[in-house]
Amino acid sequence: MKNKSAMANFRRDYLSRWRLYLFLLIPIIYIIVFAYVPMVGAQIAFRDYDFTKGIWGSNWVGMKNFMKFFRYRDFGKILWNTLSVSLYSLLAGFPLPIILALILHSFPGKRYTKVVQTVLYMPHFISVVVMVGMIMQMFNPLSGVFGQAYQAVFGEMMPDIFSKPGAFGHIYVWSGIWQGLGWNSIIYMAALSGVDMELHESAQIDGASRFQRVLHIDLPAILPTACILLIMNAGSIMNVGFEKVLLLQNDLNRSRSEVISTYVYKVGLMSGGDFSYATAVGLFNSVVNFALLLIVNYASKKLGETSLW
Amino acid sequence: MKLSKWSKRSALLVLSAMLVWGTAGCSGNNSSSSSGSTDGGGSSSNSSGASAAGDNQNEGGARKLSIAIGQNVNVEDYKTNDLTKALEEEMNVDLEFVLLPATAEDANTKVSLWVSSNATLPDVLCTGLSDTVAQDYASKGVIVDVTDYYSNPEIAPNITSSRFDEERDIIMSSIRFADGRYYSMFTYNPFPWNDATYRAWVNKDWLEQLNLEAPKTTDEFRAMLEAFKSNDLNGNGKADEIPMMAAKDGYGIDPTTFLMNAFVQATPGVDYMIVKDGKLSPAFTTEEWKKGLEYIYGLVQDSLLSPLSFTQDSTQLKTLLTAAEATVGVTCVGSAGMFGSDPVAVNRMVLLEPLTGPDGVNGVAYKPSTAGRSWYITKDAADPALAFSCGDWFFSKEQSLTSRHGAKDKHWSDDPEVLKDYLPMFEAYTPVKYVGDAFGTTSIWGQPQNEHWQGGNPYSTPLSEALYQAFAYKDDPDLSSKTNYNTTHLDLYYTKIPQEYVTKYLHNEEELDKLADYADMMDYVTSSMAEFVTGNRSLNEWDSYLKTLNDMGLEEYVALRQSGFERANAE
Structure with a gap:
């Protein structure tokens, strides 16, 4: 009896809607082929990888590669560099798109809003290499735009920001914000456009000022979106933009600009290729990311009842 | 993650391509498999074996040789290239090209995919391999030992010639492997300007x-x-x-x-x-x-x-x-x-x-120019001696200059009648013995063309010849904007190189x-x-x-x- 009803449920819930599930099959296959299958290769983190023996034939070495990383002289430094620069960019970069979206949304002129929005998200399409080239050019104390402006205003040469290790984080984070601000605000703009105008009208009738309406209507409306994005960002906190760091790196700021991903590149690709070690470091990176994702998700669930699952 | 996706994808592509190509290669080689030696370590007996194989195949046409070489936007088509045709004609071979990605790193990746999937390899890998990888292939027998060919004037008439006598030691020591053997040919084009670069x-x-x-x-x-x-x-x-x-x-x-x-x-x-x-x-x-x-x-x-x-x-x-x-x-x-x-x-x-x-x-x-390894003969080459001989063909003076500059008398010249109107590169090294880039105004180096392989093949112009090249035509209208620093550099910098380095x-x-x-x-x-x-x-x-x-x-x-x-x- 019981079995039969389960079967009936299955038929009702799934088989009758098989066309929809057929659509689902495409992304599932995509994810399996391009995300799960390559993950099999992560096992070389626990092996001494030798390409003639292949992934499956190389010798197991257990946690050796991980221990090597933890005992690495600069382990603490590059971990701290990675964490500090990404936390900084999360803290500084997270609220700004929200504020921008709220401001843009409360502008009366729609045409003007559109223009501002378009202008602001243009930089997103600049590639990293070009972007870094622009930063280096513009902030050059001699030939750069800012260098010359500084000279004109203060009458002396602008200090070279690329030679100060402490300035690296600021350059990295604020150029990232400049580039991503407009683009990141798009999703909030979309969430805001779903706010019922009747709420605004009735608030106006009750005598709420523009700022009060933003605070009590708009902000709560995008809060769930913001939470989800925060959780997702926390899950990629260790993924500092690798190309950009590498390109901005020089002999003088290396003490602050060496992060886990640039280190992986150097040991894995540049020096003969210790693939197992590089994979172990990369895997460590992903595990920390995953743990952070879980923690933030849990916290968000407790505090605001928004979570990924 | 992105990268591994792509490498997986390209691995599949390469694998399927190799399957098709591999079977084709096998059937093509079957007719001669009895005489073709696959062991490059064999000594001069190989040469007789090689010529026997050649005779066998001559009945059915030219002997086949497959070459894996990096794609180059400046080489229109390797198959119809002038250098290819000359080599095919003079050595009586039929060259087949398997294209590798243009950058050395990607080419290395592709080769290691072939090797790790046990696919049939082309006869010759005409590309640089990183030190670590080459060492590994040599020790695992993926590329064959060619040490004996280097002393066999029948197989390598050019490399054993007196052209390389003065610089043979530096060439051989820079391409030697850790086990003291040789597994490749080389490209060696020294020039003083490039040896003491911190000016x-x-x-x-x-x-x-x-x-x-x-x-x-x-x-x-x-x-x-x-x-x-x-x-x-x-x-x-x-x-x-x-x-x-x-x-x-x-x-x-x-x-x-x-x-x-x-x-x-x-x-x-x-x-x-x-x-x-x-x-x-x-x-x-x-x-x-x-x-x-x-x-x-x-x-x-x-x-x-x-x-x-x-x-x-x-x-x-x-x-x-x-x-x-x-x-x-x-x-x-x-x-x-x-x-x-x-x-x-x-x-x-x-x-x-x-x-x-x-x-x-x-x-x-000071860091002197060294020879770079290239032209590795693989374990699947039916006739390693032939492959080596074809590589050696590039090492005559004429073919080396053609490999770098293009057709003789069009892009370079060593005709004394022409040379008397040219200024030397180094004042101390006269008279001029050849003119390359400064000959005419049409250098094809770095330009799309179909006359040579843009230096992709092994070749060499030893220092003893390179010092005697021409700098410019003596009545060149642009001569005032061309400054020849080579002589000054030789005097100021080259005289101060350390005794031991x-x-x-x-x-x-x-x-x-x-x-x-x-x-x-x-x-x-x-x-x-x-x-x-x-x-x-x-x-x-x-x-x-x-x-x-x-x-x-x-x-x-x-x-x-x-x-x-x-x-x-x-x-």
């Missing part, structure tokens, strides 16, 4: 204005920089003169190497190792190095050497060097191309002689494995150097710098390099 240039107009001689010692150099700084030499009313400036990267570009060699032998490309009586020791832990750092720190401190030199890239330096108004007094760059094409900017800078330091040291950074390190697999653990050693040295001289770190911390190096395992590192050095120099 300094000085603004000769400024020297004239100040009535100064070019400095010989570090003290005179400093005095000159001070004069550059305190006078308005470009006459624009602004104190915008930069006495000395370089950049952090680029060909021969580095603010410290030229100066440091007035204190201690310092060559970046070989980890700053000094050789004395065959023993290596690091330069960067010596008292002389510290003195050098103090000297350079003094220059930076007094705004004589711009600290931007350590952070800006060569593009930004070039902006200043190519400007019509001179702002830079001394710069350290390897190529005169950094001065652009404006004759004013090009002609105002002249080579500066290497300086003599307070202790009388007067050296240059590192040419290359040759490590075995075990050592390469261990070396990977010291990947950040040189980063630490160059970072510390920049920090010390810019004042980001006080020189009082010199002892802690030495201690950190010791903690990183400097002693073991030097020992590893020592054995690599000895192996490379072994007879």
